[in-house]
Amino acid sequence: MIAAGCDVGSLTTKVAITRDGSIISHHIVETGFKPDLAAKNAMDGALSKANLSIDDVGYCVSTGDGGKNVSFAGKYVSQLPCLSKGSYFFIPSVRTVVDVGGNATRAISVGKEGRVLSYRLNDKCAAGGGRFFDVLAEALELKLDDLGPLSLQSKSPLEIASQCTVFAESEVISLLNDGKDIVDIIAGVNQSIASRIASLVRNVGVKEDVVMTGGVAKNIGVIKSLEGWLGVGIKTVPADPQIVGAVGASLLAEKELQES
Amino acid sequence: MIVAGCDVGSLTAEAVIMSDGEILSSEIIGVRPKPEQSAKDVMDKALQKAHLALEDIDYCVSTGYGRERIPFARDNISEISCHGKGAHWLIPSVRTVIDVGGQDCKVIRVDANGKLQNFIMNDKCAAGTGRFLEVMAKTLGIRLDEIGPLSLAARNPVVITNMCSIYAQTEVAASIAQGADQHDLAAGITKAMAERVNSLVVRVGVEEDVVITGGVAKNIGVVKSLEVMLRVSTKKFNVDPQIVGALGGALFAKEKFLQK
Incomplete structure (x- = not known):
């Protein structure tokens, strides 16, 4: 039984293919301005890695902001159950999922078998979301992946006063112009974003194990800061943290197949 | 008696020199x-225009974001009081x-004597401030002062649903990618801007006459949109609205x- 999950996010589109509860392949592409095309490209990439064709896929569940019009999907499911299910698949002891993606931050309280108990969502304001790291990396002329490791070198993170991403960008540039150390700036930004994420998580309730997913889970600096704010350890999945929603969608697709 | 006012904001600095009520x-x-550099430069220019020297000024009051750091000012007064006072005069x-300034938006209610009665301010979020327009002008690849005139020739203004400047920028970029007309984009932007300002205005209530000060008062598109939303026509100054x-x-x- 082969199933697929297609997660069309604001910045990236992910497809995961599973067979009988195990991941066979996955593929990530940039969403760009054509979500339908991104979904197709992500699916083609994942299929070719698994030497499969679309006809081999019994059922596909789509999810994500742009996932409602995926032609090859049998059903659309919101990100929450997909993330919850996907996190539970990787780490069955999960009770709280913190998903920080490109345009939204979610804190999900997870119950038995990866069910969603309650959640908090911020998709209204870029503060505390992944987008700020793109803005920051661009302002500092650094690669996105370098931000986390660099921040760990900081001994005295600077305080970033602005909450708004637009204002914080200017603040970062003036700190840089004032000759402040770049690692202290990055560490300061991590602290500030982690503090926004932490307040969302506290709102839903902090229950261990806490699992972080989404692109920002690749930033070790944010994870460390968030651990500091929440006072608990944070786990990450033994796979690319960006594919957790797509994996969850694929597992839900398998369930559809079983029930049909 | 020669007096001066010096307003050092986040993006621009203004100086006004007065004598005998003129x-x-x-x-x-x-x-x-x-800020001290901005204050000195703008004051020097204003002095030069009036053929005066700094020693000729009997008293100077500073205001704005950088008001506490102006060496030649004998007093500093909040921009809220100063805008009320200037507009009433x-x-x-x-x-x-x-x-509506570069980095904040204030709605100020004054009584018949120009005395401050109530105010509300947003300086935490770039939405509804000049920065929002700046971000958008950059996204459209046009000058800030082109947005207003362009917006007037729109046929179907683009609808911008996101409040957050960062997310709205993505929305506008997607519209550009889909081939939206520049006039329609400009009108969507001015309307979105006016909506943000309007949401602040309704919280303190409108009493006529209404005036708009600050740089955004020069944006005809925002002013017209705001007038429609508030159902009032705003009064126009015979001086630059940025010097108020x-x-x-x-x-x-x-x-x-005079008190001294």
């Missing part, structure tokens, strides 16, 4: 890295002052000087 000269410059029938804060500073300087 404006002798005024100047506007883009800010320098340090120019148009005595004014009761509501909407000041500095003018208020000069008026306070006169009062302070």
Whole structure:
């Protein structure tokens, strides 16, 4: 039984293919301005890695902001159950999922078998979301992946006063112009974003194990800061943290197949 | 008696020199890295225009974001009071002052004597401030002062649903990618901007006459949209709407000087 999950996010589109509860392949592409095309490209990439064709896929569940019009999907499911299910698949002891993606931050309280108990969502304001790291990396002329490791070198993170991403960008540039150390700036930004994420998580309730997913889970600096704010350890999945929603969608697709 | 007001904002600095209830000269410059530098430069220019030297000024009041760091100012007064004072002096029938600056937005209610009664301010979020327009102009690849005129020729203004400037930028970029007309984009932007300002205005209530001060008052598209939303026509100054804060500073300087 082969199933697929297609997660069309604001910045990236992910497809995961599973067979009988195990991941066979996955593929990530940039969403760009054509979500339908991104979904197709992500699916083609994942299929070719698994030497499969679309006809081999019994059922596909789509999810994500742009996932409602995926032609090859049998059903659309919101990100929450997909993330919850996907996190539970990787780490069955999960009770709280913190998903920080490109345009939204979610804190999900997870119950038995990866069910969603309650959640908090911020998709209204870029503060505390992944987008700020793109803005920051661009302002500092650094690669996105370098931000986390660099921040760990900081001994005295600077305080970033602005909450708004637009204002914080200017603040970062003036700190840089004032000759402040770049690692202290990055560490300061991590602290500030982690503090926004932490307040969302506290709102839903902090229950261990806490699992972080989404692109920002690749930033070790944010994870460390968030651990500091929440006072608990944070786990990450033994796979690319960006594919957790797509994996969850694929597992839900398998369930559809079983029930049909 | 010669008095001066100096308003150092986040993006521009203004100086106004007055004598015997008349404006002798005024100047506007883009800010320098340090507020004291901006203040000195703009004041020098205004002095030059009026053929005066700094020693000729009997009293100077500073206002704005950098007001506490102006060495030649004998007093500093908040921009809220200064905008109310300046607007009331120019148009005595004014009761509501909407000041939309580079990095904040204030709605100020004054009484028949120009005295501050109530105000509300947003300086935490770039939505509804000049920065929102700046971000958008950059996204459209046009100058800030082109947005207003462009918006007037729109046929189907693009709808911008996101409040957050960062997310709205993505939305506009997607519309550009889909081939939206530049006039329609500009009109969507001015409307979105006006909506953000309007949401602040309704919280303190509108009483006529209404004036708009600050740089955004020069954006005809935002002004027209806001007038429709507020169901009032705003009064226009016979001076640059950006100097109203500095003018208020000069008026306070006169009062302070007379008290001594």
